[in-house]
Amino acid sequence: MNSNLIENTLINLSFAILLFTLFVYWINIAFTNLKMLSNLGKICTLAVNLCLSSTLIIRWIENKYFPLSNLYESLIFLTWGLTLVHLILEQQNKSKLIGAINTPICLFIIAFTSFSLPSEMKKTVPLVPALRSNWLMMHVSIMMISYALLILGSLLSILFLIIYKVNLKNSNINQKRTNYRIQMSTSIANNSALYSDRMSILQIIDNLSYRIIGLGFPLLTIGIIAGAVWANDAWGSYWSWDPKETWALITWLIFAAYLHSRFSKSWAGEKPAILASIGFLVVWICYLGVNFLGKGLHSYGWLS
Known part of the structure; x- marks a missing residue:
């Protein structure tokens, strides 16, 4: 066949x-x-x-x-x-x-x-000469696995923000209803239980997102380093500020900032989730966006 x-x-x-x-x-x-x-x-x-x-x-x-x-x-x-x-x-x-x-x-x-x-x-x-290397398997596969982890972790952060906003909106509505204590006493009790359940779900999502991004970031780092070594072997320079390299660095900086905020506990909840959500967009720009331009040293086999 x-x-x-x-x-x-x-x-x-x-x-x-x-x-x-x-x-x-x-x-x-x-x-x-x-x-x-x-x-x-x-x-x-x-x-x-x-x-x-x-x-x-x-x-x-x-x-x-x-x-x-x-x-x-x-x-x-x-x-x-x-x-x-x-x-x-x-x-x-x-x-x-x-x-x-x-x-x-x-x-x-x-x-x-x-x-x-x-x-x-x-x-x-x-394959073009630059791709005829064992680094193709090592560098690109590690980068792709890191993208998979970062995308999944960022998606969980986006889900966190959605539930957080819905929870905040419902909390504000419940606050306005406190003037009707007698009529709404049972409803408020039920809403309080629902609020507690949502807070528990938020904590689970937040922790899971943090752990997944924590796995993806070291792989991203290794992938960038491997790419720099390969670039030196293929083009004679470890770093040339190619669009793909630039956006890989931006991706690294965003998730480094996310992890730093979590390690130092300077941010919690909504702010790190917003940073990870931005990271979701940046990963896709790094992976697909710069290649759609058809420019740079990484455009082999894409739209060139």
Whole structure:
């Protein structure tokens, strides 16, 4: 069977499974006692990861180099990384929130990969001399895994802000209702319990986001250092202020500021979450935005 046909089948199957998985996780959020749905969500995510693993392996064998040389391959690898991180974190934390927020972003990436990218960008081409190095596998794979962790951690911070704002709004409404103590006494008691539950959820989300970003930041650091060593080997300079390098540094600084604020406890709650949410946008600018310009030393196989 044609390898391209197998790849397309696996990618389309991944899309279909992710769409089904999305409904599984969201229904599981609504009906918290259905343990069967949690297990089904994990099985579906594992199936997607295996499909993407097979796709990458096929391209690796067929082309005889690690499949991270163009936009199509990197998007597949990013989704593979997101599903892998999802499975590991969900196994450790037993949290349904991870699947509920990770599955939509994976579905979006695969949809973009399948339906938006032109077929020419999916084809493999011989590597340019700068990419014919073992650093391709080390540098790019570490960066992509760090992106997966930082994206997931930032998504949790965005969820934190949404729940925090809703909670704050409801708290203000409850404050205005205190003039109706007799009529609203039971309602206020129920709302107080709901407020307590939301505060507990906020703490869980905040801590989980902090831990995930704390894992992604060292990998980002290692990836940038590995990239600098590779750049010196390929271009004779450790740092050339290429657009990709500049935005990688901006990404590093934002998440360094986030972690510093958490370590020093100078900020808590909303402010670090806002910083991590900004980091979510910056990661995507670093990963995709600068490459859409088609300029710089990192535009090989993208839009150049």
